[in-house]
Amino acid sequence: MAAAAHGGLMTAARLLALGDAAWTVEFGDAIDPALHARVDGLERAVRAACAAGGEPWSAVVDVVPTFRSLTVHYEPLRCDGEALGTALRTLAAQAVPAVTAGRRWTLPACFAPAMAPDLPPLAERLGLTIDAVVQTLQQAELRVYQIGFMPGFPYMGGVPPALQVPRLATPRKTVPAGSIALAAAMCAVYPWSSPGGWHLVGRTPVPLFDLRRHPPALLASGDxxxxxxxxxxxFATLQARAEAGELDLAQWCRGREMR
Structure with a gap:
């Protein structure tokens, strides 16, 4: 199959059967912009083929991109699954890497102790001051690679190496909604209260998922x-306005642009 960049090397993409109703094309195992560009390129090619119609693409019901792979779900009674796999092999070999035109957001975050319970131990572990951790995080540009775990939950890459630490040894039973969290090279935000095992370093009052909006998820892959x-x-003022549906989200968005 097609080859993907990984640490300066080219590794062959793999076609994997996901049960009897989906195929996954896997390009590698890293969180890397170049690798994700191959996923974006294949997603565009698959969606274009589906829009054009005809077999086997007319049987596709969902296309799900991740950091490093693309899964194509289909109705097995409407097409030859092996034929769809072969077609995916061909597209993966031909697809041109693409970078999604995402929006650029500058969002508010509170790093006060009550909002960031893991910030002091994280700073101590890293040999940094709390202010240094906060400043380094504010200087980082975090790219949204995918939405997952729960609706609106963004997996963002671009965490500086100086702030990269493993997940917590023991996950929390409850993480407050809006919590900004770090784990390895990733940053995420919990849209709702839920269990979680990442380091909580702040909280945003901006709702990342709201059924009153269209689309409900604020962030998307490429942002x-x-x-x-x-x-x-x-924080309290913005949170109250958010709960009342009065926040003007456009104030934090610089629009859509290529990187």
Whole structure:
């Protein structure tokens, strides 16, 4: 199959059967912009083939991109699954890497102790001051690679090496909604209260998923996020406006642009 860049090398993509109703094309095992560009390129090619219609593409019911792979779900009674796999092999070999034109967001975050319970131990572990951790995180451009785990939950790459640590040894039973969290090279935000095993380093008052919006999820693959600090009073004001549906999200978005 097609080859993907990984650490300067080219590794062959793999076609994997996911049960009897889906195929996964896997390009590698890294969180890497070049590798994700291959996923984007194949997704565009698959969606174009589906839009054109005809077998086997008319049987496709969903296309799901991740950091490093693309899964194509289909109705097995409407097409020859092996034929679809062969067609995916061909597209994977021909697809041109693409970079999604994402929006650039600068979103508010509160790093006060009540909002960031893991910030002090994380700073100590890294040999940094709390201010240094916060400043480094604010300077980072975080690319949204995928939405998963729960609706609106963004998996963002681009965490500086100085802030990269493994997941918590013992996950929490409850993580407050809006929590900004770090694990390895990833940053994420919990849209709702849920269990979680990442380091909680702040909280945003911006709802990342709201059924009153269209689409409900604020962020999408290809978007870039930066954080700016607000104090607890500012957080409370913005949170109240968010709950009332009064936040103007456009104020934090610089529009759509290629990187």
């Amino acid at each position: 870039v996020v930066r954080w700016y600090a607000v104090d607890e009073a500012g």
